[in-house]
Amino acid sequence: MKKIRVAFLGSRPLGYLTLKLLSEIEGVEVVASVVKEPSATAWWNTDPYDIAINKIDNHRELNNIDFDFGVSVNYWKIIESELIKKPRLGFVNLHHSYNLCLRGRDMASHAIINARKSHQWYHGTTLHYTDDGLDTGPIISARACEITESETAWTLFNKTDELGRQLLEEWLPRLILARVPSAYPEPNNPLNMKARKNEKYIENIFADPLLTYDIVRAFDFKLHYDPAYTEIDGREVRLTVDKEFAGREILSVDEKRVVYEVKNNAGNDGGRGRNF
Numbered sequence: 001m002k003k004i005r006v007a008f009l010g011s012r013p014l015g016y017l018t019l020k021l022l023s024e025i026e027g028v029e030v031v032a033s034v035v036k037e038p039s040a041t042a043w044w045n046t047d048p049y050d051i052a053i054n055k056i057d058n059h060r061e062l063n064n065i066d067f068d069f070g071v072s073v074n075y076w077k078i079i080e081s082e083l084i085k086k087p088r089l090g091f092v093n094l095h096h097s098y099n100l101c102l103r104g105r106d107m108a109s110h111a112i113i114n115a116r117k118s119h120q121w122y123h124g125t126t127l128h129y130t131d132d133g134l135d136t137g138p139i140i141s142a143r144a145c146e147i148t149e150s151e152t153a154w155t156l157f158n159k160t161d162e163l164g165r166q167l168l169e170e171w172l173p174r175l176i177l178a179r180v181p182s183a184y185p186e187p188n189n190p191l192n193m194k195a196r197k198n199e200k201y202i203e204n205i206f207a208d209p210l211l212t213y214d215i216v217r218a219f220d221f222k223l224h225y226d227p228a229y230t231e232i233d234g235r236e237v238r239l240t241v242d243k244e245f246a247g248r249e250i251l252s253v254d255e256k257r258v259v260y261e262v263k264n265n266a267g268n269d270g271g272r273g274r275n276f
Helices: 012-024 059-064 107-118 153-175 209-218
Strands: 004-010 028-034 069-073 091-095 122-129 139-146 229-232 235-240 246-254 257-262
Touching (some): 012 069, 012 153, 069 153, 107 122, 122 153, 209 235, 235 246
Parallel strands (some): 004 028, 004 069
Antiparallel strands (some): 229 235
């Protein structure tokens, strides 16, 4: 029986899991892996780069490789339309947004910020066929999870990664056999979040305490990335809801919604707190 030739593109722990799953499916041969070595500052310690075979560092090289099925998980570039159309079984992507309702980067952050005003207290992840748009294309399957009042970007990201694992384990063995029926997301519904860069800055943390609380949670990623910040007495102050990494209390919305200032490298908290 002829093996299904698969091209993988991706990174991070979920990419590692995907490549491992593909290599364990009988009748599958991973003929190319578009991966890159994680930087020294990467927050994750498992990456497909560690187990990949037939490594290439540019997806355009896939134009010269014969493959039947493409899989993208945490891939960092947009794939051109001509390449997407090449494999007979299609090209699939996993995107952390329920039914592709949000597009772009930092999906957990935007899901948290959007939850209160839209009343969408849920997030999720979607397995879909790719097209030439950004996180668009026919939906294969999606799973959802709750956004709680105390959720941070870090905790919500880990929830969606677990949902992604479930989708990949369920669907990869099916997708290498044949294309499956799919549904398109609602037209004009997805929000492209790629260019929204300045939401980490809070001009007045006391003007709307609840909004401040939401923004701080939305960018709290266990300090693997810079958290939300403001200015107090001309000094840039970074904010977190995680007591493990924080100094003094900087803002209290109520007893369950407390935002803390991040300590500096010297361990001094500085700044001034204020309670509501």
